[in-house]
Amino acid sequence: MSQTLLEIKDMSKTFPGVKALNQVQLEVRPGEVHALIGENGAGKSTLIKILAGVEQPDAGSTFLFEGKPANITKPIDATLKGISIIYQDLSLFPNLSVAENICAGREAEKGGFNFVKWREMRRIAKETLQGLGFDIDVNVTLEKLSIAKQQLVAIARAIAFDAKLIIMDEPTSSLSAGEVELLYNVIADLKSKGIAILFVSHKMEELFKVSDRFTVLRDGKFVGTYGKEELNEEKLIQLMVGRKLESMEREEHSRGEQLLNVSGLSKKGNFKNISFTLHKGEIVAMTGLVGSGRTELAHALFGLQSVDSGSIVLDGQPVQMTSTVKAVKHGIAYVPESRQKEGLVLQQSIVRNTSLTILKSLTNSLGSIQEKRELELAKEYIESLDIRPNLPFIDTGNMSGGNQQKVVIAKWLATNPKILIVDEPTNGIDIGAKREIHKLLRKLAREGMAILVISSDLSEVLAVSDRILVMRKGTIAGELSHQEASQEKIMNLALLGTHIHEAAKPNEIKQGVVM
Amino acid sequence: MKLSKEWMLGLIFLGLFIIMAVCVPGFIDPYNLTSMLYQLPELGILSLGMMVVILTAGIDLSITYLAALSGVVMAYALTAGLPVPVAMIAGIIAALIGGLLNGFFVAFIGVSPILVTLGTMTLFKGIILLITKGNSVSGFPDSYSFIGNGDILGIPFPIIVFAVIALLAWYLLNKTVWGRSVYMAGNNPIATLFSGVNTKKVIMYVYLFSALMAAIAAIIMTSRYNSAKVDLGSSYQLQSIAVAVLGGTSISGGYGKVIGVIFGTAIFQVLSSGLNLLGVPGMVINILIGVVLIAVLLINFFTAKYKHNQLKKAT
């Protein structure tokens, strides 16, 4: 076995209008976890797509795998060479069984008219899952599994067929701490088997936890490859961003009167007996494992989902949230979990997205939308939130994740809400943009807005919130103040539902997730 | 220079028109020109209705039977001696009820539009057959015939109606909250709903709008043809889809312009009239319309690809 498994030299990739990769170098050794990092749009995913055979590099690029030219021209080449990928969006088939998902693409390599060996497929799937300690029925249709289990299936698929290099593109972005821990175990296991891992993430902490070496990209250019020991968090950020980021300092301020009082809210199969309050000028974070029912609760508060029982009291008035229209009227704003699917109309401009929530108030007496005012509104937010590029008519689909998220926030600020609910506000957003969004949330709270932040990112939860609610299996397991909160305490509540003051053991964590 | 696909279509129309004018005797004869202006509004108006439905990634297969139903109701009202405006209102109401049915199944039950309108198409056809027993209903007052056959200062009245309707559609789609919501929901219904827009209502109005277009087309048709019958205008079913798509409307929703539909209708009309005048058999006209449809889409595809490559080279 050669010392380097994967070697990339002077790799470039041009998209119309964008040089996504410009003379990039990368070298990955067997048995190492190699972090690939950079801001949004730095070119990480593009590089991965090339490794995966989905995209072709420009001429002149060198791409060696196991010391030989890789010649990967289509995805199956990569798979056959032993490169497998866990995509950020999982990339599974909801309509197929778990076994098929794990073995997907294996039939394809043999060509269209070969027989599918069901028994073999089930056996491989079962063995892989068992080997990982996952308890999942291989015959069940994938869409019937919870998102957490789907994630496990995606992991199983990546290692099912003797991979030599496993690429993980933001594998933890839709995971919460419990599954993250589980993933770390899997990674350690793979490492010990000499399998190389290329790891992409925006979360500093975890990068330092799992990675051995770091390759930094900036604007498609290669910045450098560094050993873990050469770096610290601050230095890494500097390399990524190209300048020093001011760290966020929290300005404490006192909270105002109570705005929202939720009591005994229940919805069968989603959440049960939820009670909490929200005050003006405070940020309450709601955390827990994926599938603990936070998003459903937010949907209920925003009128997207009915509830079975319980009450919502807003400003002293009991309200029934039967529709989003009503929620908006009551001054509630919701920045959803998936900004691409639920947050933005990607094919439309910044202007049209920001005005969407308040179209009615932009009309004149004839019922026609005043486009001038609409544009002014967009410009105002582009400036105040520093949205880039500052082109009001650019399609939001062409913007970076962080800026997209700002547009979503802008469209809700336009409604002048009393309560802002943000669901996973910095998912997949780079560190720079993340800090900006945190700052923005703090500023809004200071100005008197009540904010509910739903997040699985514990460092985020700790950074922005005044109070923390921990959800577990559809109920609120406990509440922690900003001062008393720590990662361990949150994890205990999330996993076991108790205020234990010592860290849970890894195998307990594992069970908490899989069961 | 940047040329949007609508104006590209405009050029194609112009080109066709010139070719016809040169090659087809009698084509630029004023009589033929006015005659075309009498002919195209029905299809144009139906296509506008179809376009708006397609904007929401839907399709309305029932549109022509809705028009026929509306026409039959009007015809009965007229032959029963009701005043013209009352009859028209009756027809419009009948169409709107049909539209309501479509909208209900699509927006509230969530059944995909192609299925709903497949069902309602059969249903409307059945209702018309039941009430007319398959016979045509005719014998309207002379005053009614003006709508389809009259002119104002030599300008055919139907084309005036079409112009007004097109303007109205343009205004509704581009200036009002509803129109904006149609485009936004067409691109991404979830994000639109998540922005506090009542998307069900928006979709409901879309089907009511297409029903209204069907009713207006029915008014013109019943007046022009002086009768109403179960298969009145049935050949417009697929034609109106073809015109909308030819006009640049994206079948997956969210994109489409009134001007495109107008050019699309005009191309259809010029093709069919010109070829008819040349004595080309009807089936060959159908072949050519299919060819033009695919050709225009291929042109769009290849120009987009060309631009893409140019941009790549430039980078």
Next chain:
Amino acid sequence: MTKLFQKKEFGIGLIVILLALILSVVNPVFFTAENILDVLKANSVLGILAVGMTLIIITGGIDVSVAAVTAAVTVVIGKLAVAMHGNSWSILAIFIVAPLVGACFGFVNGILIAKTKIPPIVTSLGTMSILSGITLYVTNGEYMNSSMLPASFIQFSNFKIAGVSILIIIFLLTVLITWFVMKYLAIGRSILSFGGNPVSAMRVGINLTKVQIFVYTYMGFLAGIAAIVQTAYTKGVDPNGFAGFELTVIAAVVLGGANILGGSGSMLGSFLGVLLLGIMQNGLILAKINTFWQEIIVGAIILLAVSYDMIKRKREERSLAKVEVEG
């Protein structure tokens, strides 16, 4: 048993059974072997086309040119029969040429759709217009009757195995073979993967272009078979005989529970969809329902069936416990 209820095809199956029960009470003739075989035979063409359309709809596509393709192939069969009149090989020629010609037409659709990314409905609308125009132009709509068909072909069309018409057997074989392809051949799984998540399918190395070309070509191939069956069924060729039939085919498939947006659809479901439409046609006359009410009833049943299916699906989706709530 619960597994049965959970099956996607359960809803449509229930409707078919209910309808059949009602009809056999109204008119006992309904439940005779003779009648059931008649219904199957009469709907063999619909069934064969629905099988092909199911695959297309699974990939999220649609083909509105099926009827035009089938009509065109029946004409080819007719011309071939006349050209080879008296030649005992003509039946063999028909069996080879018809599916081939159909597959060629389908291939053109497939290439256009896969390569130019023009939406399937638009592409096939165009090819439909062109093909039906050509068919009518070439034939001028002339029928051909049984006297123009080779005697061996007539023998074939009357052929029965154990009292079951060969046409029904061809239909059932089509269903079975396609079911096998979908379940046990790599291409079948690729079609399902494509429908479930095209991006992932591409990522795991499935050649999307090939899959698309395959489904449309297969549709064309089946249209060729359907054309043979149609010619055998009517013992004649009517170039106008399929006008508007594409919508019936699509209706049968989606009644069978295939999702028009892609990803789901099954042979059993489509078979039941065909049966539902067939039983309705047959039953309305057997039950002596007034002609003028028939279309209304068909329309209403379609609306009911698709709404029922949708409501059921929504309920299932909701009941898929998203959160394992404690206690």
Next chain:
Amino acid sequence: GCGAAKTDNAGSTEPSSKGNETTASGKLKIAVVPKLIGIPYFNASEKGAKKAGEDLGVEVIYTGPTQADAAQQVKVIEDLISKKVDVIAVAPNDPAALTPVLKKAKAQGIKVMDWDTKADQSVVDLSIQQVDDEVYGRHMADLLVKAMGKEEGNVAIVTGGLSAQNLNTWIDWSTKQIQEKYPNLKIIGEKIGTDEKQQIAYQKTLDLLKANPDLNGILAYSTVAPLGAAQAIQEKGLQDKVSLIGVALPTDSKPFLEDGSLDTATLWNPMNLGYLTVAAAKELAEGKAITNGQDIPNIGKVEVKEDGKTIILGPPADFTKENAGDYDF
């Protein structure tokens, strides 16, 4: 506007001196518009019309819609007006629907007439009918009774399109004949539509036979329905039990006539109808009129009704297994 003024001028000019093209070719232009093109019946008429054009030295334009849709037919006529033909003879899909456009044609100095199916009689100058509707409808009922060999029993009606005007007229007359003359003959159910498709006629007749085991006779209207109905009778081996009378071309129905599943097909000669239409159109354009009993070359004597403008081709021809082979349409 100026367009309108020109229109008026054209209206007052004599047809012969109108339009440059007419004078250029010197030939009369006669447009014959069927309900739709591309079906055998109208193809046969086309042959006759074209032949008449050759024989009589006029230009015949035979064009129509590709679907039996009134709207499409009107468009075709609009374009024919633009083309400045001398005569338009039309077989209306929906007679009332053509009234406005035919009036328009007249205003342009074009002579208008109908053929095959009656248009609005106040607009047309001439009406060519293959048969008298009443005579024909009653004739079919008589044929059925003859084939059944008795004046009692159950009869069903199968038709092409439920909304076809002329078929409905014939059905009405047949029904009347049965009610008046054969009171013991029972018509069961409503007429059954078959979409002008043989396959559907076949299917529905099968169902009909099963639903009504005591059926004695079927009347099938439109040139397609009888073929499907005959096929069903043939398949069930009910040739001797169920009598079938239909409107059909002899060549198409020959196989069924031969095995007895179709007892009699009755139709006029559609080629002659086309021929007569053009011949009459020429007379009309030249300002002449056909008189009752006049012998039209190639066709024979025709009947002219009292109104002076309805010309009847002659009595329908009944095709049986004995004579079906003698025809080539």
